Amino acid sequence: MDSSDFFQSLNTKQANQLKSAFSLAENCNYPQKHTWQVAHLSQRLFSELESLHKLGEQEKFWLLSASILHDIGIWSEGGRDHHKTALKMILNAQVIRYNDKERLIIGSIVRYHRKALPSNHHDHFSVLSEEEKGIVSTLSAILRVADGLDVTDSARISDLKCKISKKKITINCSTENPKPDLEKQAALEKSDLMQKFFQRVVVINLRE
Numbered sequence: 001m002d003s004s005d006f007f008q009s010l011n012t013k014q015a016n017q018l019k020s021a022f023s024l025a026e027n028c029n030y031p032q033k034h035t036w037q038v039a040h041l042s043q044r045l046f047s048e049l050e051s052l053h054k055l056g057e058q059e060k061f062w063l064l065s066a067s068i069l070h071d072i073g074i075w076s077e078g079g080r081d082h083h084k085t086a087l088k089m090i091l092n093a094q095v096i097r098y099n100d101k102e103r104l105i106i107g108s109i110v111r112y113h114r115k116a117l118p119s120n121h122h123d124h125f126s127v128l129s130e131e132e133k134g135i136v137s138t139l140s141a142i143l144r145v146a147d148g149l150d151v152t153d154s155a156r157i158s159d160l161k162c163k164i165s166k167k168k169i170t171i172n173c174s175t176e177n178p179k180p181d182l183e184k185q186a187a188l189e190k191s192d193l194m195q196k197f198f199q200r201v202v203v204i205n206l207r208e
Helices: 003-007 012-027 032-048 057-069 082-092 100-111 130-148 181-189 192-198
Strands: 157-164 168-175 201-207
Touching: 003 012, 003 032, 012 057, 032 057, 032 130, 032 157, 057 082, 057 100, 057 130, 082 100, 100 130, 130 181, 130 192, 168 181, 181 201, 192 201
Parallel strands: 168 201
Antiparallel strands: 157 168
8 A cells, every 4th residue: 555545536635635644644753554554444434334424525535634643643742642632733733734624623533533432521522513523423433443443553454345234334354364353352342433323233244
């Protein structure tokens, strides 16, 4: 995988915005291999779950941007609260070419890629419209699972497909040896928001 893969189908404005996101990530010594894998998996999950969330290309791009930026806080202030640190950096970094509302949406997605779920007790979330809160919750749910599917930073999931029923979201993952059991466990633990928001049990299958 090459970073140029992420620029396919983007318009000029989006391409320039994503370049600026990569610049910020590089300035923060982001974990490149893991970040690219999470971006790849989150984009696949977005496409596979489209019949549920009914979001479009703009929201898919926001998810891509959040995926590239989700771990920028790790080397700044350590790993424990890096999701909170990343939110602050996205809201304030001059290098990235997103407007204030886009920063708020992307930063909130990043804030919720781990730990706490979206809450009106958080100022950055409470100021969003109801539609925007739904977008953030949907994209955060996807990013959480994608992040879990690469918890060992080993890129062991090569692709995935989803089967959706009234009660389940089944994620069938194509894998490479050794079997990514830790990834499966982490993704299931981080599927809490996806299960809550879509009101379906999440099941993950590993297939060679």
